[in-house]
Amino acid sequence: MKKILNILFTLILILNFSCSNKKNQEKLKSIEKLNKVNPVPESIISYDESRQTLFERISDNEIWIYNCLYSGFTGERILIKVNKDLKVKFAYYDYWTDVLDLENPTEFKVISSKIKFDKNPFKSSGEIKINYELKINEVSYSTKELINSIVLAQRIKIREMTNENKNKYKKKYEFINSFNAYKAAYVDKKPKLLSNIGIFKRKLKSDFKTNQIILVFSTDIKGEILKESLKFRTSKKLTTGQKDRLKKLIMGSLKYSPGYINENPVRTELSIKI
Numbered sequence: 001m002k003k004i005l006n007i008l009f010t011l012i013l014i015l016n017f018s019c020s021n022k023k024n025q026e027k028l029k030s031i032e033k034l035n036k037v038n039p040v041p042e043s044i045i046s047y048d049e050s051r052q053t054l055f056e057r058i059s060d061n062e063i064w065i066y067n068c069l070y071s072g073f074t075g076e077r078i079l080i081k082v083n084k085d086l087k088v089k090f091a092y093y094d095y096w097t098d099v100l101d102l103e104n105p106t107e108f109k110v111i112s113s114k115i116k117f118d119k120n121p122f123k124s125s126g127e128i129k130i131n132y133e134l135k136i137n138e139v140s141y142s143t144k145e146l147i148n149s150i151v152l153a154q155r156i157k158i159r160e161m162t163n164e165n166k167n168k169y170k171k172k173y174e175f176i177n178s179f180n181a182y183k184a185a186y187v188d189k190k191p192k193l194l195s196n197i198g199i200f201k202r203k204l205k206s207d208f209k210t211n212q213i214i215l216v217f218s219t220d221i222k223g224e225i226l227k228e229s230l231k232f233r234t235s236k237k238l239t240t241g242q243k244d245r246l247k248k249l250i251m252g253s254l255k256y257s258p259g260y261i262n263e264n265p266v267r268t269e270l271s272i273k274i
Helices: 002-035 172-178 197-208 240-253
Strands: 052-059 062-071 074-083 088-097 106-117 128-140 146-158 213-219 231-234 259-261 264-266 268-273
Touching: 052 146, 062 146, 074 106, 088 106, 088 128, 197 240, 231 240
Parallel strands: none
Antiparallel strands: 052 062, 062 074, 074 088, 106 128, 128 146, 213 231, 213 268, 259 264
């Protein structure tokens, strides 16, 4: 009897160890699955032909790569500044939509980047193939807390916009006029508000019974607001007539000096929240 009990006890220990080991293995596999990150491919199989792309020689030591994708009411805008050593000096990414979130606006920050060329753009002419990767954080505009994180890897073909081919490719490169490359944060000298914002706020509250508004617009090389670029979102719904009056108020109340890059006035895109 004692011998039988010893055998049963041994069997129970073996079974318990086996089950425990199996559970640990399953737990380990579960953890590995959670922590598994798919590696970013070093290259993309095909080139993205849907994007509008070009590069511009800012100086003998720097080029700017513009990459835009427009799709209905949304799109992406990318600016990559590259130095003569073919290293990324600065990268900017923006995802835009016609529907602005007044309650929880977000912004995008490029936290790391890398780029490869099939030939040196400082020494070569014609079409150039580029493979680049951007790691991007989407953060809350107000709290700066992380909302989302993405890796954007793309392969594109670009051509330089020179004075000789500017007219030839004018239609193709018209997107540069609305591109966010000249946003206030990235010009050498930012546009300066010359008018009294307090007067504008009082008129806004008095005429439209609201003081919450997001404005997105561009200024020309003289610092004047371009009416066709003006977009806004308010905390209350406005009629067509009220929208027209609001545009007139904005155009008549907000005056700016131009933005500058390399001491040259440039079209600049601005956004303000009141």
